[in-house]
Amino acid sequence: MKKTDLAGAVFCCVLWGVLPIYWNLLSAVDSLLILCCRIVFSLVLMTLLLICLGRFRLFGETLKDKRLMKFLVPASLLITLNWGLYIWAVNAGHVLDCSLGYYMQPLAVFLFGVLLFKEKCSRMQVAALIFAAVGVLVSVIAFGSFPYIAVGLAVSFALYGTMKKSAHADPIAGICVETLIITPFAVAFALLFKSDGLARLTFGQVLLLVGTGLATGIPMVLYSRSVNNLPFIVVGFLQYISPTIGLIYGLLRGETMTTARLVSFIFIIIGLIVFSVDMVKRARLETA
Numbered sequence: 001m002k003k004t005d006l007a008g009a010v011f012c013c014v015l016w017g018v019l020p021i022y023w024n025l026l027s028a029v030d031s032l033l034i035l036c037c038r039i040v041f042s043l044v045l046m047t048l049l050l051i052c053l054g055r056f057r058l059f060g061e062t063l064k065d066k067r068l069m070k071f072l073v074p075a076s077l078l079i080t081l082n083w084g085l086y087i088w089a090v091n092a093g094h095v096l097d098c099s100l101g102y103y104m105q106p107l108a109v110f111l112f113g114v115l116l117f118k119e120k121c122s123r124m125q126v127a128a129l130i131f132a133a134v135g136v137l138v139s140v141i142a143f144g145s146f147p148y149i150a151v152g153l154a155v156s157f158a159l160y161g162t163m164k165k166s167a168h169a170d171p172i173a174g175i176c177v178e179t180l181i182i183t184p185f186a187v188a189f190a191l192l193f194k195s196d197g198l199a200r201l202t203f204g205q206v207l208l209l210v211g212t213g214l215a216t217g218i219p220m221v222l223y224s225r226s227v228n229n230l231p232f233i234v235v236g237f238l239q240y241i242s243p244t245i246g247l248i249y250g251l252l253r254g255e256t257m258t259t260a261r262l263v264s265f266i267f268i269i270i271g272l273i274v275f276s277v278d279m280v281k282r283a284r285l286e287t288a
Helices: 003-025 031-052 057-064 066-091 095-115 123-143 148-167 171-193 195-199 203-229 232-238 241-252 259-287
Strands: none
Touching: 003 066, 003 095, 003 203, 003 232, 003 241, 031 057, 031 066, 031 171, 031 203, 057 066, 057 171, 066 095, 066 148, 066 171, 095 123, 095 148, 095 232, 095 241, 123 232, 123 259, 148 203, 148 232, 171 195, 171 203, 203 232, 232 259, 241 259
16 A cells, blocks of 8 residues: 555545635535536546657547446546535535445445455454444434435445446546536536526636645545555545535534534544554554
């Protein structure tokens, strides 16, 4: 397990954690229009990256690879669903619902890592999972009703990660193909159903929408690389960083920290600490 891959995964999760701030800057823009722009400008960014790096041939090779496309096509649909639900939820004031969803997601990723990819976990990792699971369970019970937004976000992204790890495609070329698949639909939808919204955009909003390519592409490339090179279990647990930042941001915006949320937060943080200690021990053993 390389330190650069681990650092990239951590940075990716931190970027995802602060993204609600960016989406709130676009709160006056229709959520589906944001989603369309996010898809299109991510494709533009990935294409430019491949050209600048002299690796554009990988794009064509990926498109022609039937084995890769078997995973990248459903990955494209899953990430579109995840992005759309997330942007709508944040702008509709459900930041803590999103946070709960991304707290639930690593549990699904951890489970997929063990069941689908036959990854082995240590006793400390199992203990960390139990602490985190208790924290998530407390949140779900306290929710008072079935957490549709949270479950939708958790399942869609965990399945997306599963597709990405199964494909093991080049990070940039893979994302380029994924966004290409859905871009024609995004463009058509924006022009046919959101033309009024496009016409009302201010110059600042246009710049922010163009920036969605960077806001989306950079963490996605880092995530794709970490999924390819790190155990799925490790990738899953690192993803607790993102909702923790999201939780803090939701509280700063005035959302309430109930007793149940506090208990849930404490259990998950304990799980993160236990998991981090285990990773440090493993790293020392590998370098010894």
